Amino acid sequence: xxxxxxxxxxxxxxxxxxxxxxxxxxxxxxxxxxxxxxxxxxxxxxxxxxxxxxxxxxxxxxxxxxxxxxxxxxxxxxxxxxxxxxxxxxxxxxxxxxxxxxxxxxxxxxxxxxxxxxxxxxxxxxxxxxxx
Numbered sequence: 001x002x003x004x005x006x007x008x009x010x011x012x013x014x015x016x017x018x019x020x021x022x023x024x025x026x027x028x029x030x031x032x033x034x035x036x037x038x039x040x041x042x043x044x045x046x047x048x049x050x051x052x053x054x055x056x057x058x059x060x061x062x063x064x065x066x067x068x069x070x071x072x073x074x075x076x077x078x079x080x081x082x083x084x085x086x087x088x089x090x091x092x093x094x095x096x097x098x099x100x101x102x103x104x105x106x107x108x109x110x111x112x113x114x115x116x117x118x119x120x121x122x123x124x125x126x127x128x129x130x131x132x
Contacts, residue, residue, distance in 0.1 A: 004128040005070050008081050008121050012066035015088065015117040019059055022110045029104075062088070074128070081125035089118035 027033055036042050065084055069077060096111040
């Protein structure tokens, strides 16, 4: 197995754990749990089946990518990681910008790491040797 595949796989796992940590830490913010229990909303967003499905997909895709990163053929693997990495980096960049509106040190740190991880995935996949 090639070194870049392992790095990319670990970065996808890092992203998935960071995603979970952000969700947990966000619920510890003062008043968030009370608001959720009273209104079913978190930070002004109604938490319903659609949002839960979105969160499940946002967690499942990196886990699947971690697996396929060590199993797919190089050329398919490379492009899958580049495309999905760009999508996730873009998504997380938007989330980071949103975090800057109401900054807190932990949120900026975690959201920044969730931008850097997929950016590194794209970098490693792009720099990997292409095999025919």
